[in-house]
Amino acid sequence: MPKWGGFIDFSPVEALINIVDVLLVWFVLYKLITIIKGTKAVQLLKGIFVLIIARVLTGFFGFKTLLWMMDQVLTFGFLAIIIIFQPELRRALEQLGRGRLFARSTMQEEEQRDRLIEAFTKSVSYMAKRRIGALISIEKETGLSEYIETGTPMDSTLTSELLINIFIPNTPLHDGAVVVQKNRIAAAGCYLPLSESPFISKELGTRHRAAIGLSEVTDAVTVIVSEETGAVSITTNGDISRNLSMEEFEVRLRKAWFGSSPEQLHSSIWKWGWRKNG
Incomplete structure (x- = not known):
């Protein structure tokens, strides 16, 4: 391949192939990271990076004995990884054979969304039937850190049981708002800014004015x-949807939070009806 000006002279086709090649490598690495995210393999990768950095540093400073030891660890370490993570590797190969390896992250995301919506629906239904007042704000693009700081930090997994327990009357955190950040309960007992709009119905109380x-x-x-x-x-966006049935609530929450498609909303209604009747 001829060189020009110190650089390899790629033809347009070769340049395009190389670009696609790099993009595919990045895509595969991204998918692999999303697959192992949240598993014990993440800690293993951190350990591998530490060993590689240590190997580079020992070679740079010329520590020959330590360098030999690091080489042995890295040489036999990969064999140990295969043995330790044999079940995970087998599962990944099975998913690859079914064509589901790279669809797994999307499936996990959908399952996470369904779990969050179900937790909200279950807790809100429970509190509505018993007239337990509640105020729950979900962070999207605009950060809510300034409001989170006014409450009690929690950083807890979002579950229906925890949401219900927070708003039980006469408990320390029931008076105020719960703020959900990155799918977790960031804080409870938070103060939200009250709306000054003169068009808000007089029958709405402090919770509704804070939400608006x-x-x-x-x-x-x-x-x-x-x-x-x-x-x-x-x-949402300065508007309030009132007196929602639980079916309407689930559909509106999913649409406002995740921007679900009409097909997903229809599926959500069907699943709610199935759970309700079943």
Whole structure:
């Protein structure tokens, strides 16, 4: 291949092939990272990176004995990895054979969304029936850190049981808002800005005004359960949807939070009806 000006002279076709090659490598690495994310393999990778860095440093400083030891560890370490992670490797090969290896991350994301929506639906349904007041704000693109700082830090997994327990009357954290950040409960007992709009109905209380106020200054989605009536509402972009049935609530929450497609919304309604009747 001829050189020109110190560089290899690629033809347009060769340049395109090389670009596609690099993009495919990055795509495969990205998918592999998403597959192992959240598993014990992540800690193993961190350990491997530490060993590689140590190997480079020992070679740089000329520590011959330590360098020999690092070479032995790296040589036999990969064999140990294959033995230790034999079940995970077998599972990955099986998924590859079924053509599901790279679809797994999408499936995991959908399962995570379904779990979150189900936790919200279950907890809101429970509180609405018993007229337990609740105020839950979900962070989207606009950060809610300034409001999280006004409450009690939690950084907890979002579950229906925990949401219900937080808003049980006369408990320390029930008076205020729960803020959900990155699919986790970031804090409870938070203070939200009250809306000053003169067009808000007089029958709406402080929880509803706080929810509308937050939606006026951020893109957050806020769920409200009325303590007086048990009515369920959602606020987004300065608007409030009131007196929602649980089927409507689940559909609106999924759409506002994740921007689900019409097909997914229809599926959500079907699943809710199945759970309700079953």
